[in-house]
């Protein structure tokens with residue numbers, strides 16, 4: 001039997017998949033972009049996995065929504081009073097009831113498998129190459145490097161008049177911190193006063209920063225560049241003014257940056273700007 005309804009449903013599923021991939025064309029990397037529809041672009045394996053899961057679930061919900069819409073339209077037309085003046089008194093249909101219980105359960109199982117796999121990936125970091133600690137405060141983030149004698153970088157949001165060309169409003173900070181590319185970075189997250197949340201969309205990272213508790217997340221950024229995030233837990237009047245900025249750099253720049261950050265923070269900022277402008281290469285020597 002030819003079933004045009006099924007064909008239409010499949011076409012719409014393909015459309016949803018196409019929309020999801022178009023959305024990524026509009027999505028920014030490391031920061032939002034105009035007309036962005038979907039998630040920000042991914043630079044970590046975990047967020048790649050989250051992107052796939054997002055598209056997968058989008059296809060499933062599109063098919064289900066269209067199927068239910070089709071059923072509603074069919075019932076309205078087929079059983080309209082003019083076509084069906086004497087309604088049936090049937091109230092039970094065993095096969096139908098078993099089907100509408102079992103099929104949704106199977107769909108949920110199909111969704112649960114990649115969902116658990118993603119959760120496992122998020123909470124099971126490989127051995128750390130580097131551990132940093134971020135501390136949320138009203139209203140800024142401190143980033144601590146415990147292996148570098150607790151080198152602490154305080155990030156404060158830049159005001160509009162302080163922005164340099166190309167820097168995003170409400171996201172740019174005075175002291176960007178650096179991490180090396182292709183390394184597993186474990187992030188210990190806590191807060192000093194109230195609950196904040198540490199988030200970097202392009203890393204696929206979001207975890208609450210809770211006073212008196214050490215939460216943990218991790219990322220392995222595979223692309224150099226600057227990645228912004230914002231506090232994602234309502235934490236007070238300046239909640240919108242505590243962005244996070246992490247720059248992913250090559251190993252050499254990272255080492256130079258560490259030295260500079262310990263001794264001359266202005267040089268450290270200059271170094272990262274230069275790395276960003278030249279796509280990784282730097283010439284400012286650490287002093």
Ligand SMILES: [Cu+2]
Nearest residue numbers: 196197231235
């Ligand atoms: Cu906050």
